[in-house]
Amino acid sequence: MTQAAAAITVRTTCPYCGVGCGILATPQADGSVAIAGDPGHPANFGRLCSKGTALGETLSLTDRLLRPRIEGREAHWDEALDLVAGRFREAIQAFGPDSVAIYGSGQLLTEDYYVANKLMKGFVGSANIDTNSRLCMASSVAGHKRAFGSDTVPGNYEDLEAADLVVLVGSNLAWCHPVLHQRLLAAKARRPQMRIMLIDPRRTVSAELTDLHLPIQPDGDIALFVGLLRHLAAAGAATDFASKYVVGTDGAVAAAAAWDIARVTEATGLAPTDLETFYRWFAETERVVTVYSQGVNQSATGTDKVNAIINCHLLTGRIGRPGMGPFSVTGQPNAMGGREVGGLANMLAAHMDFSPETIERVGRFWKAERMAETPGLGAVDLFAAMAAGRIKAVWIMGTNPVVSMPDADAVRDALKACPFVVVSDMTERTDSAQLAHVLLPAAPWGEKDGTVTNSERRISRQRAFLAPAGQAKPDWWIITQVARRMGFGAAFPYETPAEIFAEHARLSGFENEGRRDFDISGLLGENYDLLEPVQWPVREKSVERLFADGGFYTPDGKARMLPIEPPPVLNPAPGRMVLNTGRVRDHWHTMTRTGKTARLSAHYAEPFVEIHPEDARRLNIRKASLVRLARGDSETVVRALLSERQRKGSVFAPMHWTGQFASKGRIDALVAAKVDPVSAQPALKMSEVTVEPWRTS
Numbered sequence: 223m224t225q226a227a228a229a230i231t232v233r234t235t236c237p238y239c240g241v242g243c244g245i246l247a248t249p250q251a252d253g254s255v256a257i258a259g260d261p262g263h264p265a266n267f268g269r270l271c272s273k274g275t276a277l278g279e280t281l282s283l284t285d286r287l288l289r290p291r292i293e294g295r296e297a298h299w300d301e302a303l304d305l306v307a308g309r310f311r312e313a314i315q316a317f318g319p320d321s322v323a324i325y326g327s328g329q330l331l332t333e334d335y336y337v338a339n340k341l342m343k344g345f346v347g348s349a350n351i352d353t354n355s356r357l358c359m360a361s362s363v364a365g366h367k368r369a370f371g372s373d374t375v376p377g378n379y380e381d382l383e384a385a386d387l388v389v390l391v392g393s394n395l396a397w398c399h400p401v402l403h404q405r406l407l408a409a410k411a412r413r414p415q416m417r418i419m420l421i422d423p424r425r426t427v428s429a430e431l432t433d434l435h436l437p438i439q440p441d442g443d444i445a446l447f448v449g450l451l452r453h454l455a456a457a458g459a460a461t462d463f464a465s466k467y468v469v470g471t472d473g474a475v476a477a478a479a480a481w482d483i484a485r486v487t488e489a490t491g492l493a494p495t496d497l498e499t500f501y502r503w504f505a506e507t508e509r510v511v512t513v514y515s516q517g518v519n520q521s522a523t524g525t526d527k528v529n530a531i532i533n534c535h536l537l538t539g540r541i542g543r544p545g546m547g548p549f550s551v552t553g554q555p556n557a558m559g560g561r562e563v564g565g566l567a568n569m570l571a572a573h574m575d576f577s578p579e580t581i582e583r584v585g586r587f588w589k590a591e592r593m594a595e596t597p598g599l600g601a602v603d604l605f606a607a608m609a610a611g612r613i614k615a616v617w618i619m620g621t622n623p624v625v626s627m628p629d630a631d632a633v634r635d636a637l638k639a640c641p642f643v644v645v646s647d648m649t650e651r652t653d654s655a656q657l658a659h660v661l662l663p664a665a666p667w668g669e670k671d672g673t674v675t676n677s678e679r680r681i682s683r684q685r686a687f688l689a690p691a692g693q694a695k696p697d698w699w700i701i702t703q704v705a706r707r708m709g710f711g712a713a714f715p716y717e718t719p720a721e722i723f724a725e726h727a728r729l730s731g732f733e734n735e736g737r738r739d740f741d742i743s744g745l746l747g748e749n750y751d752l753l754e755p756v757q758w759p760v761r762e763k764s765v766e767r768l769f770a771d772g773g774f775y776t777p778d779g780k781a782r783m784l785p786i787e788p789p790p791v792l793n794p795a796p797g798r799m800v801l802n803t804g805r806v807r808d809h810w811h812t813m814t815r816t817g818k819t820a821r822l823s824a825h826y827a828e829p830f831v832e833i834h835p836e837d838a839r840r841l842n843i844r845k846a847s848l849v850r851l852a853r854g855d856s857e858t859v860v861r862a863l864l865s866e867r868q869r870k871g872s873v874f875a876p877m878h879w880t881g882q883f884a885s886k887g888r889i890d891a892l893v894a895a896k897v898d899p900v901s902a903q904p905a906l907k908m909s910e911v912t913v914e915p916w917r918t919s
């Protein structure tokens with residue numbers, strides 16, 4: 223463990239999920255760090271979950287990358303940075319700007335993201351910069367834009383506590399956003415009249431203490447919410463809000479006309495009485511919050527799912543007021559911060575999309591040498607382009623696509639074939655780092671400074687409380703150094719993250735005049751070191767509640783309801799089952815941090831597949847036996863966990879274990895690279911696989 227700079231308590235933010243809990247970190251004289259929840263942070267008010275509580279156990283130097291490496295040998299920073307800049311420059315000169323790419327992470331801080339985005343979109347001249355956030359919430363981004371004219375989450379965490387009905391859709395809040403779940407259960411204990419319900423094919427832990435669980439067929443969500451819209455319209459639940467502030471109401475309701483209870487029953491597999499209960503509760507309850515997460519987003523129809531949900535809130539005017547609203551909770555700690563700076567390939571900067579006007583404005587602000595003119599490649603397309611030989615140099619920052627991307631074996635092969643692969647990370651042990659030509663030691667949580675934004679648009683500081691280990695450097699510093707070596711020094715003068723944040727805040731207000739959603743220009747002049755958690759937009763220091771009286775970010779200020787058509791019912795081919803992937807409570811992504819503590823590994827010690835006992839009997843699979851899952855040439859072998867929580871015909875497997883830990887392969891190698899056509903988000907929860915007992919011969 224690195225030496226503590228001083229034994230004082232530092233206020234920082236948890237590096238795991240999108241709840242964004244405040245943490246008090248106190249380095250101790252023996253080199254350990256005491257971790258506690260920050261009672262003053264409005265996301266958690268002192269609470270922490272199992273992962274947050276164990277953060278102090280994850281700070282060891284085991285597996286840390288402490289010096290730059292080139293082709294496996296240790297190198298000086300100057301040599302490594304010169305090589306990265308030179309190879310990127312050569313690829314751009316020989317093959318054009320779109321021959322290089324950056325693949326980032328929702329773990330990056332906003333300042334890191336900003337500098338990487340500026341380098342690619344303003345100076346390289348390509349928008350081939352995407353992120354693992356594409357796997358997390360791109361469908362919510364697209365759905366928000368279609369409905370609100372901008373990617374704006376309208377609610378606050380307090381809305382969940384103030385609601386009389388909380389509908390969790392495709393969200394295992396208890397495991398994936400545990401502190402928000404704790405807040406919800408505490409509110410229900412205070413207000414027993416509050417109802418909580420869960421819509422999920424699996425009976426997850428989040429179903430406990432709920433008033434209703436709807437075990438919906440995979441991808442049945444659109445039919446469910448289109449049927450709800452029909453019911454609401456027929457019940458006279460349309461409001462003045464819809465007539466004043468929403469357009470498209472008639473078309474959306476007309477498209478739902480055929481979706482009566484019988485048809486919804488067929489498409490969702492739900493009991494008509496349960497459907498009627500849900501529809502009645504939603505219609506008769508004014509304060510409704512619908513919380514949705516990866517079960518909605520990670521689908522080939524994810525954007526339509528988001529809009530089907532939002533339609534119901536717009537028709538009833540349940541948005542923008544306390545205890546109401548559609549609420550997308552993000553998976554990663556800074557997925558929202560990445561969205562703010564345009565970290566997705568289809569966004570520009572400061573929440574702006576690509577248009578001639580925005581390209582000109584941002585280019586002028588940056589004094590850009592070569593602005594990207596069009597959106598770049600989303601994650602799946604980016605690795606496909608690499609496989610096709612079109613990407614000559616790639617830089618992967620703080621993520622492990624060889625494990626987490628769909629069709630992960632193809633991603634591994636694409637990286638193997640790519641002429642120049644750079645990985646900046648805290649460790650050299652990820653499957654992706656093993657394929658890098660150059661490894662750059664990035665400073666992890668605890669050793670670097672910056673900001674993150676949580677699911678309720680709240681910006682918080684991450685603060686260093688340890689000295690950097692070895693030669694580790696913050697990501698923003700590494701990117702800045704490469705930009706300077708590529709010849710763009712005048713535009714990359716940064717010496718501190720505070721300077722980067724100030725530039726980002728200035729850009730958010732640049733020629734804005736209150737017309738854009740994302741604006742934090744009101745924070746200019748604030749002391750960065752002392753910055754308190756704050757929700758955007760922040761214009762002239764006032765924080766606004768959004769959409770209570772319309773004011774959407776469309777040209778006419780009105781929201782859009784969309785006609786949504788449910789997809790056909792998913793029927794796997796004979797002999798196949800539907801594979802649903804996700805998280806367990808105590809591990810995070812590919813376990814680079816959580817894998818370091820025995821306490822967290824004790825919850826689930828090894829990879830597994832959850833299967834319904836009747837399916838197991840049919841397939842001759844015994845409890846705790848080894849099971850082979852396969853799709854095409856990709857396979858994995860994991861242990862069988864028999865559980866009636868699992869829906870028949872489907873299996874669930876967690877995505878965390880890597881080639882290093884799993885007995886054979888990685889689960890996302892079995893996931894088809896199918897994406898939502900609007901958001902380009904992969905459908906990580908609905909792949910068809912074969913499931914059979916594992917035989918050694």
Ligand code: SF4
Pocket residue numbers: 236237238239240241242243266269270271272273274275399400401402
């Ligand atoms: Fe960290 Fe999320 Fe747990 Fe809060 S709920 S402590 S942000 S992992």
